[in-house]
Amino acid sequence: DAGVIQSPRHEVTEMGQEVTLRCKPISGHDYLFWYRQTMMRGLELLIYFNNNVPIDDSGMPEDRFSAKMPNASFSTLKIQPSEPRDSAVYFCASRATATDTQYFGPGTRLTVL
């Protein structure tokens, strides 16, 4: 299996622009998680889905952030408008119900100027 796939790997944008991060989970996994990692705050869970349905979005920092999962093989995290404080590495992870293990993608490093 190719593992969790994220794109782009790096994104540089200017404040105010819309940013869309993409994730393809491991086939057969029914949970998908979006995390943000910064030096100051560490690893934060933003939102997670089960069978394409958002279950807990309490970690989403504000209305500028939105996430969707239109099907079992694709999810997006959108930031509109972006701000410099959104600069971070964003990880997607997936897991199957039958296991405890989350599998992480390589991350997207976002820089907002």
Place this chain on the structure above:
Amino acid sequence: GNSVTQMEGPVTLSEEAFLTINCTYTATGYPSLFWYVQYPGEGLQLLLKATKADDKGSNKGFEATYRKETTSFHLEKGSVQVSDSAVYFCALKGGSNYKLTFGKGTLLTVNP
């Protein structure tokens, strides 16, 4: 709520030294415990896990024992290598909750 506290880094060791990274947790019920490792420029990978008290997780020479009486899950390795240089995260999953709660991570640097 659930929380994980792990020792502050960075930790710098010479090759073949003994490694301990402390991790303690707060949780209701009987959580599962994990150590994840993040190599430079990569995502997190599961290193080992333990799902009940007194279980020992092990992988690649690393070990950790689930100690309920001290609410701890310390990571150890008898002889570290340069290739072990990475950030190590302790995490827990509480009961039927599907979320992982992570510690802040400990940066390990191993010098030749």
